[in-house]
Amino acid sequence: MKKLVPVLVILFFMISCTTKEKVDLVLTNATLYSIDEDFTTAEAMAVNQGKIVAIGTSEEIRSKYEGQATLDLKGKFVYPGFNDAHCHFNGYGSNLTQYADLRGTQSPEEIYERLKTHPEKYGGEWILGRSWDQNDWEGKQFPDKTKLDELFPNTPVYLVRVDGHAGWCNSKALEMAGVTASSKVTGGEVLLKNGEPSGILIDNAMGLVFRLVPEITPEQQEKGLLAAQKNCFEAGLTSVTDCGLGKNTILLMDEMQKAGVLKMRINAMLDPTQENFEYFVKKGAYKTDRLLVNTIKIYADGALGSRGALLLEDYSDDPGNSGLQIEPQEFYDSICRLAYDNNYMVATHAIGDGGNRLVLDTYAKYLKGKNDRRWRIEHSQIVTPDDFEKFGQYSIVPSIQATHCTSDMPWAEDRLGPERIKGAYAYQTLLQQNGWLPNGTDFPVENIEPLFTFYSSVFRTDHEGSPEGGWHIAEGLTREQTLRSMTTWAAKASFEENEKGSLEPGKYADFVVLDTDLMTASPEQVLKAKVESTWIGGEKVF
Template sequence: MKLILVVLFLFMMNACTQKEKADLVVINATVYTVDKAFSIVQSFAVSNGKVVAVGTNEEIQQRYTALDMIDAEGKFVYPGFNDAHCHFNGYGENLMESADLRGTQSPEEIYEILKKHHDKFGGEWLLGRSWDQNDWEVKEFPTKEGLDKIFPDIPVYLVRVDGHAAWCNSKALEIAGVTAKSKVLGGDVLTANGEPTGVLIDNAESLVTKFIPGISEEQQRKGLLEAQRNCFATGLTSVTDCGVSKNTILMMDEMQKAGELKMRINGMLNPSEENFEYFVKKGTYKTDKLNVGTIKMYADGALGSRGALLLDDYSDDPGNKGLQIAEQDYYDKICQLAFDNNYAVAIHAIGDGGNRLILDTYGRFLKGKNDRRWQIEHSQIINTNDFDKFEKYSIVPSIQATHCTSDMKWAVDRVGEERIKGAYSYQTLLKQLGWLPNGTDFPVENIEPLFTFYSSVFRIDHEGWPEGGWRIEEGLTREQTIRSMTTWAAKASFEENEKGSLTPGMWADFIILDTDLMTASPKEVLNTKVLSTWIAGEKVFEM
């Protein structure tokens, strides 16, 4: 009997001291879990790609053993960043075929970049992306003459930084048959002296783009992988790709299932009949890495190209109120389709006219509070009488904070002192639902999510202007900003119970930084390094 008791005692002691096996344990870190209390812990354990426990070093090490034990050496761990609004596939395609014109200071600088690009890559068309006349000494739209002089026989098509205007040469216009008489709903062909200037606004871009050869499937795959590589290096583990085709979604799904594409993607569908038939009418589509449940549309253009739809004339362009991209019936038809098939809707709206149009359109379908999470992308300029409609109809304002700091030097010129009071108003928008998603809109803006944090919190440019921050009362706190880039971004795609926080049961998507964003100065934020990026407990990037 005594022997039995001794054996039983030893068995129980062994059972009490035996550790559970985990795939990964991280210790000696400052871990921002981004749970409801914004708790900070030292350590966490991961099994089967998910967080299974968080706590002190002692608590986790006493309970778990793992072959992969990471000593963070006091560094700072956050949930992986989630870009709630970008153009992931488009960014990848640009990397494969377009000259990068971001930050150029004059048309002459662009000409030199284009000559070097064409000498290196050749091609049937010469393409480029991200010029911005607001960065030039003469802040006016360019014309085709300079391009014609250098490239008389090669069609040139250059997309403005916001994607809502294009600059072409005469050869491109000739191929497309564009003349001063060309008209298109929701777009504008700029003219001078009875001839097209070479600049096309919003829907007028389609007059030329339909003649540009599409990217090959091989190049598109390479572009997606290159985009993923760059995203991982910035700490992104999830993206919302705004406006994709059926073939692109299927390619992403295939590449994810093959283990090539590890990025988690919320794919918002272009409003095409092909997408409606293949996806929408069959219901939402969801895997661990891919989420398809939203239709993306446009209400208006962009503020920089004066295509954003305003209720009254532009302050610096009397007689121009911007552009409404489509008729009311178009929005009503697609909203009804989405509503009937339990899809969300996300519509780009920049101007106060565009935002009112979509707020009222959504209101007719949603009627009151709900959990459909229909979004307004950008929610940039809101008439002060319209803010409460977000709360009334549970409409989600999706923001991109770097737009604020990119636009702040000239936005007042566009809309005036009174209307600017309802612009880039992130605290006011946050109060409507108590949460809001945040993104970059890359490649419109830089891919870097740390710039999103910087702009959200400090509201200054990278040189520190203006001192104290532009309309800083509408800036977000550090905690609010981290939530907007993690848990709230996940909530926008109905994935807040899967990712966005480092708590038990959530995907172990996380990043290790060399700097504490919760205490860092503006300069320190800009100099922060992403040391490593992890998805489902797998390291996908290391500095």
């Protein structure tokens, strides 16, 4: 019996040395960009119970872990799941169920043709559409109601401009809303033609008509959210920040997530309503593994394309017009005070240099200096040189959307002139203020594709490669900076950098597999890159 003891010890030692840890998924033979602090690359990853256990070489991971499922990627490229740091996820879904898609139309006539099929395709009592842009048309002039009246004399029409800051209506809609030449709205404008409403409503004036549009049903909304999720997964998105929602929409999202049908991780920003303040803000942040509510979203001004962005001096192509301030100063102070007292974030839409100065100076009154509140300015699109340093001085986060730059570049200098344009879409200058910034698309204002965000951030050209060398390319981001802005910095903007945004042990196994190496790909290859699969919490969702 004594002779058996050493043999048993040796056998036990051999068995223990060869026993592998069982995990849900082992992924090997990839080029994996972790996007951690050192921008580490790896070949393999082990995942268990929705989180990353380890990354390393294929040999290391195979020797230590046994996966219930294995995935040999045969050289494909793995990135953290893309995170759109500013979009309108719910609105995009609702559009899919109610609104005609007017994106890319080259003339009003093309829009009229699309609207003729609206009743049959969408039903409802209104003709609704989204994403027209007069800057894509010959003459670049705002349309009017004339032809809409001819086509739809008895049906109200409401068509939202691509930026969401102008509405185009027919006479029926204006009549129902009681809009006349004398209608005045703080933070908005009713455009006139021959002394009568032309059919174009800017910013807050849109609400005169929009309040009459029938509310989406819960069934339509749920259908829209699932349709939006499907399209986002196909694009490689695993997280989104939805900028401005009501209580009922957030509760619906929460319910759908807990039921397991809405898998997207959502940072839900609040509309500034008393209902939201009572239900969410005064109770503190609300958080689950898929939903976060910790931010109030407000607006300082309108958009550059519809000349509603608030400028310090008049528009170069519209003397006498310097844009719109959406709310009085007292409103911004009240929101900032409420958010500060309840440890909430504030995210304020600001496009023009006047809008950005308004927000920077308002935030400064509450933040007082360096801090970790992470209050944001959404877009930070045009900043006067004297104001850039305020972002760093008060730790204010510039939240950018790089595709706005390449969409606006054909006409932005017309609006601003050769001097002000130097402070527009200045992403590299903004990045240097705090050393990080989040990046998104603002979809449905822009296409949902995160690869287009990468393309615009790095190359600053349109998809045909114009202008050669990139538009104000010195303000472009590097490839590494861009990937961080779409992943870990986007997570940091919502205080979630310890849970997601990089492929590191302990974080959610949210990742996307591409057929293309974004760190070396040509511009053409980036645009042709294919999303092979998308994973959330180790579950394949596309």
